Amino acid sequence: MKQNMVTNQKQIQITYLKPAKGLAALNLKDLWDYRELIYFLTWRDLKVRYKQTVLGFTWVILQPLINMVVFTVLFGQLLKVPTDGIPYPIFSFAALLPWLYFAGSLTRSSTTLVGSANLISKVFFPRMVIPIAGVLSGIVDFLVSLIVLIGMMLFYQITPTWNLLLLPIFLFLAMLTALGFGLWFSALNVRFRDVNHLVPFIIEIWKYATPVIYGATLIPERFRFLLGLNPMTGVVEGFRWAILGSKYVETFNPGPLFIISISITLVVLISGVIFFRNTERTFADII
Amino acid sequence: MTDIAIHVEKLSKKYKLGAMYERQDTLRDLLVSTFRSPFRKKEKREDQTLWALKDISFDIERGSVVGIVGRNGAGKSTLLKVLSRVTDPTSGVGEIRGRVGSLLEVGTGFHPELTGRENIYLNGAILGMKRTEIEKKFDEIVDFSEVVKFIDTPVKRYSSGMYLRLAFAVAAHLEPDILVVDEVLAVGDAEFQRKCLGKMSDVAEQGRTVLFVSHNMSAILRLTTETLVMEKGRIVKRAPSNEAVDYYLSSGFAETGEREWDQDEIPENSAPFLPKVLRIRNEQGQIVNTIRSTEKMSIEFEYKLEEAITGLRVGYYLMSSRGEFVFTTFDTDEPQMYDRFLAREKGHYISRCEIPADTFNDGRFIVGINASTYRIHRYFQDERAISFNVDPAGAPGMQWPEQRLGPTRPRLHWEIEKK
Incomplete structure (x- = not known):
């Protein structure tokens, strides 16, 4: 018992209060200390999202399915978007999976911070855990909808290739992209509620700027680098490449595009972390 | 250290x-x-x-x-x-x-x-x-x-x-x-x-x-x-x-029986309710800081409404100097007042409350103010708006110079029957 007291004495943490001046230290250790909170917030998000719905988790599967059916009828059948011989349903579904994950994550991470205003003005914790949880909770939805993908791969008799092993990397890139932009948007949202209204539009426009309903090959070769400026191009094309394997790689190789995408994502993410860290100290005062 | x-x-x-x-x-x-x-x-x-x-x-x-x-x-x-x-x-x-x-x-x-x-x-x-x-x-x-x-x-x-x-x-x-x-x-x-x-x-x-x-x-x-x-x-x-x-x-109470609110003392979110003055008056209508417990008194609160408010009630909390509440009262407590002032129009108002004689024990009392709509919005609140003293001269039981317990000292009707 006595020994216990001694160690307790030693472990007393000292916190210094001081005015916020200059660039904040990134202090990512803080986040590590609060990793359990990230876990609980992610878990809460999941628990709450489908409460009091009749279909519950089925929505996770229905959402991409309905999207895919609409796209197939509109773009596959009526407009006949070129897919390099790949059946349009799986062509679009392979891209829709990461896209829906990204869109959901970006929306959540941009808006949940303001939604947690009463927490932020009362309790201290690294504010970044909220957008991070927003990005993580979509992963479970994503994994569930993978089941549909597997079903479709069986149906269209697509043999998985080694490419498939790289799928998590593309998912990770989508996550980092959503987080990078989410950090910017959520921090701006605290000050300017316009962001709440803006985000749905940005996502809508972004969807058309990303080869989700069409393939990157639709764009003339000399302009294709422009697509690469959009990190989601790398993700979406990466997904097709990983899932459709050899069939897709013959006509399109996402290699160079992917490198540009990664660089852009990293720039947005790092600047987002810095921006967020520097504004979070005033969140409690203006939220 | x-x-x-x-x-x-x-x-x-x-x-x-x-x-x-x-x-x-x-x-x-x-x-x-x-x-x-x-x-x-x-x-x-x-x-x-x-x-x-x-x-x-x-x-x-x-x-x-x-x-x-x-x-x-x-x-x-x-x-x-x-x-x-x-x-x-x-x-x-x-x-x-x-x-x-x-x-x-x-x-x-x-x-x-x-x-x-x-x-x-x-x-x-x-x-x-x-x-x-x-x-x-x-x-x-x-x-x-x-x-x-x-x-x-x-x-x-x-x-x-x-x-x-x-x-x-x-x-x-x-x-x-x-x-x-x-x-x-x-x-x-x-x-x-x-x-x-x-x-x-x-x-x-x-x-x-x-x-x-x-x-x-x-x-x-x-x-x-x-x-x-x-x-x-x-x-x-x-x-x-x-x-x-x-x-x-x-501390902080003016010894005049009157409390005015300056612009900077009114929180922004109290609008459209604007508190003006709170006054303690004795039976003769003078603004005083000390009242006699044998006289009735009134507490009046002057305020402005910059817009009409529906369901507004303005009232007082009375507290003893030990911090215990004595009572709470609102100007629309009575049903007929409630009906009449259900919607209070824009304008300048005084809500005046008369407190009968023989209510308070001796000591100091603190008046808190509350202007709100029930369970909807609290426009203005000041728990310690003003204080007043009570002089017990002539109160029941003064022939015994002892401290009477409790914040009130009502004059009650007693009968002694001999069988």
Whole structure:
């Protein structure tokens, strides 16, 4: 018992209060200390999202399915978007999976911070855990909808290739992209509620700027680098490449595009972390 | 020196009123105001600052229970926010030794859709507990909260009492080195309040430090040994609690029987309700500070409504100088008054309340003001708007020069029958 007291004495943490001046230290250790909170917030998000719905988790599967059916009828059948011989349903579904994950994550991470205003003005914790949880909770939805993908791969008799092993990397890139932009948007949202209204539009426009309903090959070769400026191009094309394997790689190789995408994502993410860290100290005062 | 739990030095916190009240909510507002007056903006901004805390310095020893009292807007909550790192000070430094836990407003961080069990974990994590700690404490928390039967029911189905007990239970079992309590005990029934106060003194006995903000003077007196009195962002007094409470209750009152509100004393969010003057009048209608207990008196409150308010009620709390409530009354308590003033139009009003003779015992009484609509909105509140003294000359029982217990001294009808 006595020994216990001694160690307790030693472990007393000292916190210094001081005015916020200059660039904040990134202090990512803080986040590590609060990793359990990230876990609980992610878990809460999941628990709450489908409460009091009749279909519950089925929505996770229905959402991409309905999207895919609409796209197939509109773009596959009526407009006949070129897919390099790949059946349009799986062509679009392979891209829709990461896209829906990204869109959901970006929306959540941009808006949940303001939604947690009463927490932020009362309790201290690294504010970044909220957008991070927003990005993580979509992963479970994503994994569930993978089941549909597997079903479709069986149906269209697509043999998985080694490419498939790289799928998590593309998912990770989508996550980092959503987080990078989410950090910017959520921090701006605290000050300017316009962001709440803006985000749905940005996502809508972004969807058309990303080869989700069409393939990157639709764009003339000399302009294709422009697509690469959009990190989601790398993700979406990466997904097709990983899932459709050899069939897709013959006509399109996402290699160079992917490198540009990664660089852009990293720039947005790092600047987002810095921006967020520097504004979070005033969140409690203006939220 | 090693036994100091909290040390702060010249801590100040400035709020830009522009940022707090007239916040440029949207990008458009910012653009418009920048273009309209690009040069004037800077000087205007400087004027609109408010020092919520100004040069606060103090040390608090480990294991002490310290109360903080002060009017609304005196800076108590801001101080707690700075101490718990929710917001940074504008200048000054501080050192906190140990983990700070705040007892929050009821259910902050509770999610209505989640069950009691789930919320315990979630709220514990928000308050900074590790999962293993929560697991270890889980049964104790459930026991304390008395919601065992409903632990797997979503908390949105809880009664407000259950909700409150659960919220308090989580925070109380946080076992922080420094516990910060901001006015949570204002809610809940007496039994529950007793339980919470008991838990808080347990915490103190374990050698933890407690900072306790409250408007409940009897709770402050019961729980704390020492109290800080805050006024306009400064600490104006630090003393043993009974001395500090006495100072707080008797300070800041004009000795005239009249209280006026300046523009800067009216919170922005009280609009369209504008308090003007509060007056204590004796039977002859003179504005006085001391009334005779054998005479009737009146309390009148003058205010303006800049817009009509439906369901407005204006009333008084009367409190003894020991902090116990004597009674509460509203101007539309009577059904016919309620019907007549259901919608109160824009204009200048006086609400006057006559208090019959032989109501008060001798001593000093504090009048608090409240203007609100029932359960919808509180426009204006000042718990300590004015005070007055009561002179008991001629009151019943004055032939015995003894202290009569209780805040009231009614003249009652007695009969003595001889059989």
